[in-house]
Amino acid sequence: MIDGERLKILTESAKYDVSCSSSGSRRANTPNGIGNASFGGICHSFTADGRCISLLKILMSNKCAYDCQYCVNRRSNDVPRASATPDELCQLVIEFYKRNYIEGLFLSSAVERSPDCTMELLLETVIKLRKQYCFNGYIHLKGIPNADPLLIERAGAYVDRMSFNIELPSEKSLKLLAPQKSKNAIVRPMRMLTNDIALKKRERSKFLPAGQTTQMIVGASPETDGQILRLTEGLYDAYRLKRVYYSSYVPVNFTNANLPAAGAKLLREHRLYQADWLLRFYGFTAEEIVREDGFLEEEYDPKCAWAIRHMDKFPVEVNTAPVETLVRVPGIGIRSAYRIREARKYAKLDYADLKKMRVVLKRARHFITADGKFYGEENYGRLKNALLLAEKTDNAEQLSFLNGAEIVKSVITGEL
Amino acid sequence: MKVYFFDDGQTGFYSAVFRAYEQKRENDAYLTSLTSFQCALGDESERVETDETKAARVQKSVRLYGGTKADKDIETAFRSDCAEKAQIAFLYLKRLLREKRDISRSFSFDEVMPFNTLVDKVWLERHRFTGFLRFEETKNGLLYAEYAPDNDITDLLAPHFIKRINLPFVICDVKRSRFAAWNGKELALFNADIPTNVLRSQFEKNVNDLWRGYFKATNVKERPHPKQQDGYLPRRYRKFMSEFDED
Numbered sequence: 001m002i003d004g005e006r007l008k009i010l011t012e013s014a015k016y017d018v019s020c021s022s023s024g025s026r027r028a029n030t031p032n033g034i035g036n037a038s039f040g041g042i043c044h045s046f047t048a049d050g051r052c053i054s055l056l057k058i059l060m061s062n063k064c065a066y067d068c069q070y071c072v073n074r075r076s077n078d079v080p081r082a083s084a085t086p087d088e089l090c091q092l093v094i095e096f097y098k099r100n101y102i103e104g105l106f107l108s109s110a111v112e113r114s115p116d117c118t119m120e121l122l123l124e125t126v127i128k129l130r131k132q133y134c135f136n137g138y139i140h141l142k143g144i145p146n147a148d149p150l151l152i153e154r155a156g157a158y159v160d161r162m163s164f165n166i167e168l169p170s171e172k173s174l175k176l177l178a179p180q181k182s183k184n185a186i187v188r189p190m191r192m193l194t195n196d197i198a199l200k201k202r203e204r205s206k207f208l209p210a211g212q213t214t215q216m217i218v219g220a221s222p223e224t225d226g227q228i229l230r231l232t233e234g235l236y237d238a239y240r241l242k243r244v245y246y247s248s249y250v251p252v253n254f255t256n257a258n259l260p261a262a263g264a265k266l267l268r269e270h271r272l273y274q275a276d277w278l279l280r281f282y283g284f285t286a287e288e289i290v291r292e293d294g295f296l297e298e299e300y301d302p303k304c305a306w307a308i309r310h311m312d313k314f315p316v317e318v319n320t321a322p323v324e325t326l327v328r329v330p331g332i333g334i335r336s337a338y339r340i341r342e343a344r345k346y347a348k349l350d351y352a353d354l355k356k357m358r359v360v361l362k363r364a365r366h367f368i369t370a371d372g373k374f375y376g377e378e379n380y381g382r383l384k385n386a387l388l389l390a391e392k393t394d395n396a397e398q399l400s401f402l403n404g405a406e407i408v409k410s411v412i413t414g415e416l
Numbered sequence: 417m418k419v420y421f422f423d424d425g426q427t428g429f430y431s432a433v434f435r436a437y438e439q440k441r442e443n444d445a446y447l448t449s450l451t452s453f454q455c456a457l458g459d460e461s462e463r464v465e466t467d468e469t470k471a472a473r474v475q476k477s478v479r480l481y482g483g484t485k486a487d488k489d490i491e492t493a494f495r496s497d498c499a500e501k502a503q504i505a506f507l508y509l510k511r512l513l514r515e516k517r518d519i520s521r522s523f524s525f526d527e528v529m530p531f532n533t534l535v536d537k538v539w540l541e542r543h544r545f546t547g548f549l550r551f552e553e554t555k556n557g558l559l560y561a562e563y564a565p566d567n568d569i570t571d572l573l574a575p576h577f578i579k580r581i582n583l584p585f586v587i588c589d590v591k592r593s594r595f596a597a598w599n600g601k602e603l604a605l606f607n608a609d610i611p612t613n614v615l616r617s618q619f620e621k622n623v624n625d626l627w628r629g630y631f632k633a634t635n636v637k638e639r640p641h642p643k644q645q646d647g648y649l650p651r652r653y654r655k656f657m658s659e660f661d662e663d
């Protein structure tokens with residue numbers, strides 16, 4: 001079994017990968033095996049930073065041949081180094097899984113010696129875990145850029161999800177801050193896996209059932225929200241990614257002329273996630289959401305900001321508006337829109353009905369009519385003030401006004 | 417108002433529903449299984465004995481109009497710890513019998529959201545514990561978990577672990593002395609005394625220390641967000657989660 005000291009080193013340096021999700025796979029258990037995957041994902045604990053622990057997030061090794069400037073593990077950084085063997089990792093996963101600490105493994109690695117060596121070791125580990133340890137829980141494997149495509153492809157048959165991290169939102173920043181990586185080295189395997197997934201689906205064989213994700217660092221380089229969101233949109237369209245994660249840049253134990261001294265604001269990351277949600281589920285395009293100067297509003301959530309810029313489209317009547325229109329109303333989410341759509345089949349809805357149905361009206365009332373009646377603010381200035389106030393009280397209330405039920409749903413779906 | 421007391425659970429509830437309708441008191445009936453319930457001055461009250469046959473008749477109507485889902489939902493509702501659960505379920509059932517169709521998505525009806533929320537909360541707590549439950553390995557190689565959920569979810573939770581772990585386990589709700597025991601072949605659900613001296617396997621401490629170490633290491637110290645942590649993982653659950661133990 002691995003010792004506590006190495007575990008600490010290998011997990012501490014893995015934590016900046018923000019993806020924690022264990023969703024998207026329905027892998028079943030086998031007769032002599034242990035584990036299965038739950039399609040919606042399961043959170044097993046929450047750390048003091050408010051993030052969920054679902055997977056054991058760990059590096060195979062943090063001894064890196066590369067020198068990416070934003071990264072703690074870069075070659076030139078003086079930190080304790082460690083690595084683990086495939087068997088040590090497998091044992092740890094099984095012991096943690098049995099006790100229901102985790103949903104599975106998120107395995108990644110620094111580039112030890114060469115990309116191929118590293119990828120081979122990762123591959124060996126996941127094959128061992130599946131075949132020898134008969135583990136059927138969730139595995140998310142990080143791909144190593146510049147590794148042999150054959151190694152990468154083989155891994156796809158054993159794991160549930162793979163990710164190649166875009167790292168930085170533009171090629172220019174990548175060149176500056178991660179000189180040994182190139183856009184191509186990241187995007188090429190991503191494209192290959194996208195094609196493989198489509199192909200294997202037709203053949204009905206199991207291959208990355210939970211697809212691919214990626215992550216980029218926000219606030220380490222000068223790109224605008226618009227650039228980030230257009231890139232995100234492109235990744236969803238062209239590579240069918242399941243999720244794009246944003247990680248606020250956290251300066252860790254160093255100074256560098258190419259990097260900002262302070263970390264990125266959490267609010268920015270929060271707004272980007274809200275915008276990402278609009279892209280994925282609400283039918284918005286990046287173009288619609290971003291302000292002319294290329295950034296998202298800080299004062300309002302992106303949907304609210306969009307609605308304020310498009311007051312001519314409102315109010316909409318809840319009894320007749322199509323669902324695609326309802327979800328564009330600030331404060332009305334997928335669940336509320338669904339409730340409205342179902343409930344209005346049986347009865348005409350008025351304002352009191354919406355309240356009964358627990359549709360949150362704090363924002364929505366300014367953008368809807370219920371049975372022809374409008375309950376919002378007509379005056380544009382006062383409207384903006386009311387919405388600002390809603391935003392302020394939101395942060396305070398966010399967790400208390402949602403009941404426990406809604407919170408758990410939010411965790412599962414990534415909404416919030 | 418007439419208060420009907422009944423034995424907790426679905427069959428007792430259906431028996432009381434039958435009685436209220438039989439006496440044509442369904443419009444001023446209040447149903448409860450809580451013996452501690454205090455009747456107001458002037459209220460009538462009655463203790464309804466559980467009657468399988470009468471209960472089955474009510475159940476048949478519920479299934480006829482609301483399908484097996486409505487019946488299942490009522491069963492689930494009775495796992496809730498909400499003091500008002502019987503009355504909420506009763507109002508829902510009454511509306512169902514009046515509308516004579518599935519009303520589960522008629523969200524604007526007064527009776528629907530309160531009932532749906534009751535059921536949802538039970539399922540959501542069950543979902544949470546698919547993640548928050550913690551097993552320990554005992555000396556004889558059994559996986560043993562204690563917890564104290566708000567709702568009576570042990571019976572709903574056990575199948576999740578049967579599917580996932582091919583190993584014998586015992587789940588124990590210490591609040592209700594409710595057990596689910598799986599020996600690898602059969603599941604037993606029963607009530608019993610809480611065992612006092614469960615011996616842990618020799619590896620248990622080592623693995624648990626690694627887990628606690630991981631929990632600390634994976635936290636990003638620069639980004640504290642205790643409010644979010646409290647919202648997602650209520651403090652009352654943490655007593656059984658070793659990562660929150662003081663060193």
Ligand code: SF4
Nearest residue numbers: 064066068071074110
């Ligand atoms: S290759 Fe990965 S681990 Fe190595 S320095 Fe770059 S980001 Fe860090």
